[in-house]
Amino acid sequence: MLHSLIDLFLHLDTHLAGVIAQYGALTYAFLFLIIFAETGFVVTPFLPGDSLIFAAGTFAAKGSFHPALLFLLLSIAAIAGNTVNYGIGAYIGPRVFSEQHRWLRKDYLLKAHAFYQKYGAKTIIITRFMPIIRTFAPFVAGIGSMSWQTFSFYNIVGGLAWVGLFVFAGFYFGTIPAVEHNFTLVIFAIIFLSLLPPVIEWWRQRRRG
Numbered sequence: 448m449l450h451s452l453i454d455l456f457l458h459l460d461t462h463l464a465g466v467i468a469q470y471g472a473l474t475y476a477f478l479f480l481i482i483f484a485e486t487g488f489v490v491t492p493f494l495p496g497d498s499l500i501f502a503a504g505t506f507a508a509k510g511s512f513h514p515a516l517l518f519l520l521l522s523i524a525a526i527a528g529n530t531v532n533y534g535i536g537a538y539i540g541p542r543v544f545s546e547q548h549r550w551l552r553k554d555y556l557l558k559a560h561a562f563y564q565k566y567g568a569k570t571i572i573i574t575r576f577m578p579i580i581r582t583f584a585p586f587v588a589g590i591g592s593m594s595w596q597t598f599s600f601y602n603i604v605g606g607l608a609w610v611g612l613f614v615f616a617g618f619y620f621g622t623i624p625a626v627e628h629n630f631t632l633v634i635f636a637i638i639f640l641s642l643l644p645p646v647i648e649w650w651r652q653r654r655r656g
Contacts, residue, residue, distance in 0.1 A: 459495065459502050460630045467511050475512070478503055479524045482610075485582060486528030489535075492582035497613055497641050498634045504617020505626075518614045525606035529571070529585040533598055536589025559583040560591075568593060571601035575609040578641050613637075 467474050478499070485494035500521060507514040559580055562570040574584040588598050620626055626633050 458631070459498055459634055460505070463499075463502050463506060467506060475516070475520055478517075479520050482521050482524040483528040483531075486525050486585070487531040488528075489532065489582055489586050492579040496578060496581070497576070497609075497637050500610060500613035501617040501621065501634070501637060502630075504614040505621025505630075506617075507614070508618045508622045514614065514618050518610060521614065522607050522610045525575075525610050526602055529602045529606065530599075532582070532585040533589040533593075533602070536586040536591075538589075540590060559587040563587060563591065568597050568601050571598065572605035572608065575605040576612075576641060578638065 463474075466477060470477070481494055481499060482496065484491045485496045503512060503517055503521070504514070506512055507517050559570070559574065562574060562580065562584065566573055568588075570584055571588060574581040585598070585602065
């Protein structure tokens, strides 16, 4: 499974091209399900998010997708995924912090909780751009009993901003020859930049003791 995931990230453009060639318009549904699962379930934070949306935007520039439809569908997937995650967190409740669960990484829960302590409800928007933590943020919001109205507002704003940034970045920049010829490096750069904020935050916390 690990080998398959690494291969998926390394050759994301090739795999997506193969899916488009085989399934055509049904690829919209596959993309929707992946983004929904990546944001909707705490057990699937390893699924591609930023990089997949960027790659999809690149193929939209080539005519494989309609950019507006792609943006709309993936935004709905991201918003709906967070909503489901919030609901699961609200149902399970605070006991997850005191109990052991094989399918929950408590360190990720604590990191998401630390972001809430520092940034409040804006965490829902900020963590949209942070792999792994964005999957746990709505879950922790549900555990912490953030009001539905507050969560929904930041969820919608964050979902639209996240999907819009990467779809249209891929659409406008993905077909530049330098990007096309070094697509794997671009994907690594996206992943690196996405992981940088939580790493910096962790280092700051470590220095403070």
